[in-house]
Amino acid sequence: MPGAEARVLVVMGVSGSGKSTLAATLADQLGWDLAEGDDMHPAANVEKMHAGTPLTDDDRWPWLDLVAAWIREHLDTGTPGVVTCSALKRSYRDVLRAPGVVFVHVAGDTGTIEQRMTARSGHFMPTSLLASQLATLEPPQPDEAHLTVAADRSPDEEAAEVVVRLGLQPVS
Numbered sequence: 001m002p003g004a005e006a007r008v009l010v011v012m013g014v015s016g017s018g019k020s021t022l023a024a025t026l027a028d029q030l031g032w033d034l035a036e037g038d039d040m041h042p043a044a045n046v047e048k049m050h051a052g053t054p055l056t057d058d059d060r061w062p063w064l065d066l067v068a069a070w071i072r073e074h075l076d077t078g079t080p081g082v083v084t085c086s087a088l089k090r091s092y093r094d095v096l097r098a099p100g101v102v103f104v105h106v107a108g109d110t111g112t113i114e115q116r117m118t119a120r121s122g123h124f125m126p127t128s129l130l131a132s133q134l135a136t137l138e139p140p141q142p143d144e145a146h147l148t149v150a151a152d153r154s155p156d157e158e159a160a161e162v163v164v165r166l167g168l169q170p171v172s
């Protein structure tokens with residue numbers, strides 16, 4: 001995997017892949033800071049989302065800048081952290097990328113993700129949402145500091161794989 005020591009993990013992937021679950025498990029196991037990228041949207045985006053209006057890339061840049069600010073603050077202060085952000089496009093990841101940042105891509109097959117979305121909401125999700133997410137997804141390339149974890153296991157197994165493969169240390 002390219003990239004030096006991981007200090008901030010960005011847990012990425014399509015909606016319902018299990019980003020929030022894996023990020024929380026990792027932060028818990030490691031004692032690292034945890035944040036939800038979705039909670040960092042500027043007020044204008046929150047209003048749009050409440051109105052059911054899809055966000056455009058122009059809406060996303062100021063949001064990604066706020067996620068990047070969270071990452072930078074952690075890198076600058078030497079505070080390790082985990083943040084969720086779907087980061088589906090390489091251009092989104094470009095905003096977040098920095099030395100010490102590793103993208104953890106939670107990758108699952110359509111069946112696994114559909115099952116999770118259905119379990120979460122209690123009813124079938126429109127498959128069009130997942131299809132559009134998968135169509136937008138540009139998986140991390142070999143030159144990007146990243147790790148792909150298979151989503152079809154328990155959160156503890158996924159987290160253990162990330163910890164071992166990246167050699168992460170809990171904060172003491």
Ligand SMILES: Nc1ncnc2c1ncn2[C@@H]1O[C@H](COP(=O)(O)OP(=O)(O)OP(=O)(O)O)[C@@H](O)[C@H]1O
Nearest residue numbers: 014015016017018019020021116119120153154155
């Ligand atoms: N490894 C796993 N095994 C079984 N169920 C899981 C696993 N990871 C997540 N889930 C379940 O799948 C559903 C979706 O997970 P989660 O909310 O973490 O996804 P997400 O990627 O954060 O979604 P969103 O993009 O909508 O925030 C939840 O109901 C969660 O409990």
Ligand SMILES: [Mg+2]
Nearest residue numbers: 019020021084
């Ligand atoms: Mg989530």
